[in-house]
Amino acid sequence: MSEELNLSEVLRIRRDKLKKLVEMGRDPFKIEKYKATAFSKDIKENFGAMEGQLVAIAGRIMAKRTMGKAAFLDIQDKQGRIQSYVRQDAIGEEEYDILVTYDIGDIVGIQGTVFKTKQGEVSIKASEVLLLSKSLQVLPEKWHGLKDQEIRYRQRYVDLIVNPEVKETFLKRNKIIKAIREFLDDRGYLEVETPILTTIAGGAAARPFVTHHNTLDLDMQLRIANELYLKRLIVGGFDKVYEMGKMFRNEGISIKHNPEFTNIELYAAYEDYEDMMDITENIVAYCAEKANGTTVVNYQGREIDFKPPWRRVSMHDLVKEKTGIDFYAFESDEEARKAAKEKLHLEVEGHMKKGHLVSLAFEEFCEKDLIQPTFVLHHPVEVSPLAKRNPDNPLITNRFEAFANTWEIANAFSELNDPIDQKQRFEEQLAQKEAGDEEAHPMDDDFINALEVGLPPTGGLGIGVDRLIMLLTDSPSIRDIILFPTMKPIEK
Numbered sequence: 001m002s003e004e005l006n007l008s009e010v011l012r013i014r015r016d017k018l019k020k021l022v023e024m025g026r027d028p029f030k031i032e033k034y035k036a037t038a039f040s041k042d043i044k045e046n047f048g049a050m051e052g053q054l055v056a057i058a059g060r061i062m063a064k065r066t067m068g069k070a071a072f073l074d075i076q077d078k079q080g081r082i083q084s085y086v087r088q089d090a091i092g093e094e095e096y097d098i099l100v101t102y103d104i105g106d107i108v109g110i111q112g113t114v115f116k117t118k119q120g121e122v123s124i125k126a127s128e129v130l131l132l133s134k135s136l137q138v139l140p141e142k143w144h145g146l147k148d149q150e151i152r153y154r155q156r157y158v159d160l161i162v163n164p165e166v167k168e169t170f171l172k173r174n175k176i177i178k179a180i181r182e183f184l185d186d187r188g189y190l191e192v193e194t195p196i197l198t199t200i201a202g203g204a205a206a207r208p209f210v211t212h213h214n215t216l217d218l219d220m221q222l223r224i225a226n227e228l229y230l231k232r233l234i235v236g237g238f239d240k241v242y243e244m245g246k247m248f249r250n251e252g253i254s255i256k257h258n259p260e261f262t263n264i265e266l267y268a269a270y271e272d273y274e275d276m277m278d279i280t281e282n283i284v285a286y287c288a289e290k291a292n293g294t295t296v297v298n299y300q301g302r303e304i305d306f307k308p309p310w311r312r313v314s315m316h317d318l319v320k321e322k323t324g325i326d327f328y329a330f331e332s333d334e335e336a337r338k339a340a341k342e343k344l345h346l347e348v349e350g351h352m353k354k355g356h357l358v359s360l361a362f363e364e365f366c367e368k369d370l371i372q373p374t375f376v377l378h379h380p381v382e383v384s385p386l387a388k389r390n391p392d393n394p395l396i397t398n399r400f401e402a403f404a405n406t407w408e409i410a411n412a413f414s415e416l417n418d419p420i421d422q423k424q425r426f427e428e429q430l431a432q433k434e435a436g437d438e439e440a441h442p443m444d445d446d447f448i449n450a451l452e453v454g455l456p457p458t459g460g461l462g463i464g465v466d467r468l469i470m471l472l473t474d475s476p477s478i479r480d481i482i483l484f485p486t487m488k489p490i491e492k
Helices: 002-023 040-045 093-099 156-162 166-186 225-236 274-290 315-323 332-342 354-365 420-433 446-455 465-473
Strands: 054-067 070-076 081-087 108-115 122-133 212-213 217-224 241-250 260-269 298-299 303-305 311-314 374-377 393-397 399-404 405-412 458-464
Touching: 040 054, 040 081, 040 122, 054 081, 054 420, 081 093, 081 108, 081 303, 093 122, 093 465, 108 446, 156 166, 156 225, 166 241, 166 274, 166 465, 217 420, 225 241, 225 260, 225 446, 225 458, 260 274, 260 465, 274 298, 274 374, 274 399, 274 458, 274 465, 315 374, 332 354, 332 405, 354 393, 405 465, 420 446, 458 465
Parallel strands: 081 122, 311 374
Antiparallel strands: 054 070, 054 108, 070 081, 108 122, 212 217, 241 260, 260 458, 298 303, 374 399, 399 405, 405 458
C-alpha cells in the first residue's frame, strides 16, 4: 500500500511541476517542432571531426545527476544515448533552476558543443536546454524488476524506451522484410495488393474472423491467406507476383501463433515446386546474411545453418521410418484408421482417410526431429486441396513444407490448374466440413471460373514471416517480434 501511495505522490508532483510551467508560460505541450542536427551514435563515432562543433540533439532524459551548479543528463535518441553536461553559468540561473526540476522520462532539446569529459566520455556541453514534452508517468528503472512480464507487450512504448535490445530486434525485423522485397524485386516479381476483407476466406485450412458489412447487409471474413487472388493475377497475365501483409486466423494464441500475423505468398508462371524450393532456401539464406552477416544462427542455444542446399525427404518416408507403418499399404481407410488408433494411439476422426493419417502421424512423430532446415515433400492429396497431384502417384501431391527448429516456416507446391480436379477437391472439402472439420476449405466458384479461363503451370510459395524473424533474431516468442501482439484486455 505504501508503494502505491508513494507512486501516487510522485505522479501528483509531476503534474504539479507541469502546472507551474504552464503558469510561467512554459507549457512544453505547445511546442510543435524542434530541429535536431545530430544524433548520439554519429557524434560518438565521428568525435574527431565533430569536436567543438555546435549541435542540437533531442531525446528523452534517462538519467540525471545534479551536483550544485552543474548537472549531467543522459539523453536517449533514436540511435542510443549520449551525455549532456549542463552548467548554471552556461544557461543562466533561472533556466538552471527550472532544469533541476526535470524528471527522468522528460523529452528535451539540447544545443551545445561536442567535447570529451576528463573521464573520456564524448558529451554535449549545453548552452541551451528546452523542455519539449513532460512525462507524467514513471519509467521503470529496470524492466526485469517488474512483476508482470506481459506489461512489456501491453506497453510496448515503455519496453522500447527502457530495453535497447528490443528496439534492435525491430530494426532487424525491418531489415529482414526489406531483404525479402529486395530478393523478389531483383528477380522480376511484382508486388501487388489483394483484398483483406472477403466473402470467402480461402487459400488455407483455418477458421476465419467473421464480420458484417452493414450497407450490403453481408457477412464478410478477414482473409486467412491471399493465395486464390494471387493466382487469379497469374491467370490475368502477370507472370510473377507476390504480396506481403497481414493474415488473420481465428485460432489459439501461443509462442508461435498470433491471430494477426505477417505472411508472404508468391507465384511464378511456368515454374513448379522444385523452383519454389530453390527460392525458399535462397531467400531465407539471403535474409539471414542481411540480418546477421551469416547463414548460421543460434536460436535459444541451438545452432541452425540455413546455407543451401537443404535436406529433402518425403512425408510418407519419414512417417514409415518413425512409426514402422505404411498407411498406403492398407486395403481400406477403415483398416488404416484402426492401425493409427491401436498402434500409434492417435486421435482419429471418422472422416479421416489414409492421407489424413499420414499427415497426422507426421505431425505427432516426425516434426519434433526437424531441427536443421528440411524440405518435407509430397503431402497427401487429402490435406492439399490446391496442389497438383504427383504424376507418378496420384495419392500424393507435388507439395513441400519447409521446417527449421521443428517449426513449419514455408509451404509451397506446383499449383493445381485443372478446374475439374479443383472443383472435385473443393467438393470433398465441403464433405469434410459437413463431417465436422471446421477448417476445411470452402467452395470458391469464381476461382473455379478463373481456372477454366486458364492458369498456366505455376509454382506457389508461402513463408511465415514472423516465424522466420523469430529464428533470425533469437526471439523465444512471436510476441517479441510483433510490436503490438494480440492481448486479452486487463479486467478492471
